[in-house]
Amino acid sequence: MAETKSHIGTQNKKGQTYTDAWKMMHEAPRTPSFYTGSEVIKEALRRASCDVMIAYPITPQSEAAALIGELFAEGYIGDYFRGESEFAVMSQCAGAAFGGARVFTTTAGPGTMRAMENFPMWAGARLPIQMIVTCRGINSPLSIQPDTIEISYLLNTGMLVWHAETAQDFFDWILKGFMVSEEPEVHLPLALCCDGFFVTHTKDVVNLTPAEMCLPPYDPYRSPVPCMDMECPPVRMMRDPFIMKSNYISYATHASWQQEIWAAVERSRKHTIKWINGLVDTENTDAEVVIVASGTAVSQGREAIRLLEDEGVRCGLVKVKSLRPWPGEEIREATKNAKHIFVPEFNVTGWLAKEIKATIPNSDRVHAGPHVCGGMTMPPEIIASEIKTALGLRSESLAGRGS
């Protein structure tokens, strides 16, 4: 087995110092900067010691993917190229990860769907690839607008799935995500999702870590499965490949491996809690009304709470940060006092509400909504209105707004 050594304190070819990730993320000074979400992805990657990034154009992630190309031209990324489709790109990412590289990519909407066959393969092969998903509509007629429906398809792939609310989440979680993903007992891919346009194309103040610091490089020899680089002895994996066998040993082997993937998702829980400070954030969960949301629906929920406070309605908030691992215990605890639980979502099916209903006792407390989709915005007023209606309070009609 090739040697594993610490790089902390040494410099890369760009003069950045490999820094202990915890110190870099929690103790290093931060500089406030005014950036779009796409630019924030670039800045996170500048500090990520990424070996390979593979790009493909699709709105709304194209800008971020192109900006990382600039980083490659500047020498911050080991290799970078444009693949021919999302299916190919995700396979190219897999190839690079099989070869022991730290790999990053970005996609969105129909791209996520086209690449879907790769994701359970990534998880099954224990490849800690990080994929940014800038969510958008996937339906026909063609839509490029924000919509989080694609996240629901990722939930059962065996990938870790996080949902960022802000550009600051994005910056921190990209870097922290590698640390969780690459833990030997986890070693799974991460889908780091955000709501397209709302996060990628708006500017926000983001506190950045020093550009002179970067993450320690990925060490493929800490992987729980052999790195495919012929640096460790090749072994005969099996006498007869299980693919061709219809017998109990074959079934048991596949079953135990699938269970191991989900056990690894479970083992990521403690690392996720440590790095992103809990799977959920909560505010005022002693209230009788609680909003549970993920992504930018959290921001809209927060505004709705402010509106409701003005009218004397007290409302708590649960921000779901990680969807896999799923914060079941945290949500049960945070909603134990709630008589009404509202789940605003940017998609038509309400997948988050369904997950929550399957998690908590007395699930008839869950009001699945409001929902917007197809690119519609979610004004805080409609959340407040839905809550007031459910509580039997008078709510002004929103139909005449703006007239």
Added chain:
Amino acid sequence: MSKERIKISPDLYDIMPSDYQDLVQSATYGKEDRGWKDIGTSKELIEQHSLCAGCPESMAFRYILASLPNPEDTVMVGSTGCTSLVFPMVAVHNIHSLFGNQNAIASGLKRALSVRFPDRVKDVVVLAGDGATVDIGLDMTLQAWFRQEKFTTICFDNELYANTGGQESGLMQKGFVAKMAPVGKLFDKVRLPEIARESGCHYVVNCTVSKPSLVEKVIRNSVLIAREIGPTYIQLYTPCILEIGKNSMEGLQEMRDSEKPTERFAYKEYVSEPAKQFLAELAAKDKERKAAAKQLAGKA
């Protein structure tokens, strides 16, 4: 990987599987002039296989593995099909991920290995069936060539989907009656060797595996050219004797019949100008080396 890496701790020697012990004692990792003639006198890099008796694909596998110029630093990429029954028993690292994405996997892999080992040779060799190469994976096959990815693509052409039971494939001959081609295939065998040439491959060969010395030369050239210059493509006829109604002992004759000058697997080769120059330099160096060895032997 050096041969040192596969050595067994003396304390554990007796509990290691005998095939691994053989690998340490008599495999040809690091042997400069390794080739098909090592078969029978040294440990092969393929340990049994579960292909049908007499399957020409098993011959092809053995010749290819004996001919890789640098197996100790070669990673192979397969795809779904009969080849995926063999790869678990091959003593070079190999990847199976999905059906048809082998050239995409190899693209990412080769680049990662180049980033991680900038001063060392790490060869990547794709080996997949005709369904994976020409049908479901065609875009990724071609795009890897367009991008001039530096690895070899080998297609085991058995002119149908063998592993799923003999369905029509793009490389099947026109008129052949098969599953999913109930009235005979309606269009010509896809001319992938010509497409490979036009797509930027520097070395393209279309042949059968009836002659091990020829397979050795072709595989060696294709890996060395891919390493130094750009993509190479080898299409090998490995008939599925089961699906074309032949007996176990008839595979070799089927290949011989199909490589006659007017037949579809008559030897065809394309070598780009840079590859020709490279091969000439290799031949000159080889000649020089042999002359020096002869001189040394004369002195002794």
